[in-house]
Amino acid sequence: MNKDAMLEFKNNYMRMRQDRKWKLPSGKYVEDVLYEMPRTWPMKVQYTVSSDATVMNLFSNGDQEHIVTLNVLPDPEIEDELMDYLLKYRKAIRDSRNAENSQCRYQRLSVFSQL
Numbered sequence: 001m002n003k004d005a006m007l008e009f010k011n012n013y014m015r016m017r018q019d020r021k022w023k024l025p026s027g028k029y030v031e032d033v034l035y036e037m038p039r040t041w042p043m044k045v046q047y048t049v050s051s052d053a054t055v056m057n058l059f060s061n062g063d064q065e066h067i068v069t070l071n072v073l074p075d076p077e078i079e080d081e082l083m084d085y086l087l088k089y090r091k092a093i094r095d096s097r098n099a100e101n102s103q104c105r106y107q108r109l110s111v112f113s114q115l
């Protein structure tokens with residue numbers, strides 16, 4: 001990170017409220033671990049290492065399991081009107097495909113009938 005990005009990162013971290021951080025079973029906070037990460041790595045490594053496995057290795061096995069288990073977003077709420085629209089759209093696409101395929105002079109393979 002360059003100096004400006006590091007300063008912005010630090011300012012954002014300092015504005016975080018403790019009660020809004022994710023506390024792990026070990027007592028550590030995810031945000032604290034991630035804040036310390038770039039400060040402890042050599043500058044050269046910061047530009048080349050960004051895989052999830054590398055980040056996950058910053059946490060204990062118990063904390064990793066907790067993160068993987070609980071870091072799942074809930075299904076979004078979809079209004080009935082939008083759901084109806086999406087279902088009608090899907091039906092229209094299927095009907096269109098069926099109409100095109102019925103006019104095709106080549107025999108349709110059964111494996112594609114599920115699409």
